[in-house]
Every structure is written in structure tokens, then in C-alpha cells.
Amino acid sequence: MKIIDGKTISADIKKEIAAEVAGFIDRGRRAPHMAAILVGHDGASETYVASKEKNCVSVGMTSSVYRYEENISEKELLEVISFLNQDEDVDGFIVQLPLPKHMDVDKVMAAINPEKDIDGFHPSNLGRLVMGEDTFVPATPCGIMELIKRSGIETVGKECVVLGRSNIVGTPMALLLSRNNPGANATVTLCHSKTRDLAAVTRRADILVAAIGKPGFVTADMVKEGAVVIDVGIHRVADEKASSGYRLCGDVDYAGVSAKCSAITPVPGGVGPMTIAALLMNTLKAYKKRFPEG
Ligand code: GUN
Secondary structure (H helix, E strand, O other), X not given: OEEOOHHHHHHXXXXXXXXXXXXXXXXXXXXXXXXEEXXXXXXXXXXXXXXXXXXHHHOOOEEEXXXXXXXXXXXXXXXXXXXXXXXXXXXXXXXXXXXXXXXXXXXXXXXXOHHHEOOOOOHHHHHHHHHOOOOOOOHHHHHHXXXXXXXXXXXXXXXXEEEOOOOOOHHHHHHHHHOOOOOOOOEEEEEXXXXXXXXXXXXXXXXXXXXXXXXXXXXXXHOOOOOEEEEOOOEEEEOOOOOOOEEEEOOEOHHHHHOOOOEEOOOOOOHHHHHHHHHHHHHHHHHHXXXXXX
16 A cells, blocks of 8 residues: 655655746746735634745745734725735735635635636636636645646546535546546546435545545545545544644545555645645746746
């Protein structure tokens, strides 16, 4: 059984990005800049945004975070977005989700300049993805496709089952895997809460992508012998033995499933670091589109 090492693969990608950024700076250009808008004090969101900032700096990019209290109005948030849309020094930005309940997320996403939408959540970018056009692919599915490619996992003609139909992960993942592209061309089934006899469907998968948001949901009986398992979940579960009082686990019951599959992504150290690497890839792409060379 192979452990798909997202940490090492993401480090390789970051080295490649850092070399490209250093080249731009050597040629007298400014560094690419990523901004993040963070509303409220959700613990997981704070961690993600801090990690994005740290990783930007590690590849020679610059970053900024716009922090607001939970009670910021939607109108004020839209004004911040409008400011970042026009700021010449910002190449791409994200609005960290989830947003407070009084916000209309679709309206907020639609306000982002699609050319700076490095999360790929703007409807025109999601539309371009459906059309198979060049776009910003949402970071988690983009990172997973890169992980599959760089781990040498064969996808052509394979049965892929994606568990979860979110706009952020499941839906773009299913689109990407089914495309007529090298590194895709799979037969894809997208499962959700109304799927009948879920285990019978997931057992067909040569490649199973679990993005259901429930800790340990995928058990060994749901997995075919020799399948490749990609675990998108990341949850804190109470653990008396851990000094922090919790441990991280994914959507997959790792102990049971790893004994049966041919390859699996660990949590942490699988999909998580690839998501950050993909966001850096998208930031570099936004920068290069804004300032094409020669
Ligand atoms: N919250 C959880 N995942 C994501 C993501 O990929 N982008 C943003 N903006 N927020 C998130």
C-alpha cells in the first residue's frame, strides 16, 4: 500500500513556483501578491489563512489579510472586494469561507473580479470550467488533479467515484476527472446524500474521492480491494491521548481502508498541502496573465 505524499509533492511544486518568482524579481518585476479577506474568528478559517500567508512568503510572493468582525455588513464587504478588484498591487484574492449567515455568498462571489478570482468560485470561472476553457480551477480539485498526475496514478478509462457535490470540491472534481484531457478521461459517478445503496456504488471505484465532510465516513466495506483513495476531509476529533486534546482525521477510516486499498492520501499531509500549493499556482497564473512577458 502506497501513501500518497502530498507534503513532498506540494514542496516540489512550491520549489518550482519559487524559482519562477525569483526569475521575475531578477528581471526587475515586483513579486506576485495574494490577498485574503477573513470575516469573524472561525478557528479553521484562521488556520487556513495563516497557512496561506506563510506559504506565499515561502515562495517569494507577498500577501495581505483584510480582517473584519463577524458583524461587518454585506455592503461593507462588497466595498472591500471592489477596492481589491481595482488595486493594481493585488494580483489575486480570496474571500475565506464560511461567511456569516447574514451574507449572500453567491452575491459576494459574483462581486470578485473574475481575473483575480484565484479560488475559481466566480460563476463565470465555474462556467468556463464546465466549458473546458482555461480558468482558475478551485484549489482543492486543482491540487488533487496535480497529486494524481505527479503520483503516476492512471485515470484513463478508470471508474472514479466522487463523494460529495459541493461547488468547491465535488462538482469541479467530477468535471475535471471526466474531461478529455491527459490525466483525466475517467468514467465518473458523483454521489450525494440521496444516492441509493452508496456502498455498492463506492465499491465500483478504481479511484474514490471522499469529500463528504463527515469524519471516518468511508469504511473498508465501501472500498474495492486495490482502489486509490483520496481523502479531502479534515476534522478535529477529541483524543485524550493527544497533548492538544484532539487529533486530525479525514472523511476516511484510515486504519480500516488503508489495509485494503493500493494507495491513499493521509490526513494531515495529503490533500491539505496540495490545496495551498494550487492556490499559489493560481496566484502565479493571475500575475502572469496581468503582466505577460515579451
Ligand atoms: N473554506 C474552505 N475551503 C475553502 C477554499 O478553498 N477557499 C475559501 N475561500 N474558503 C474555504
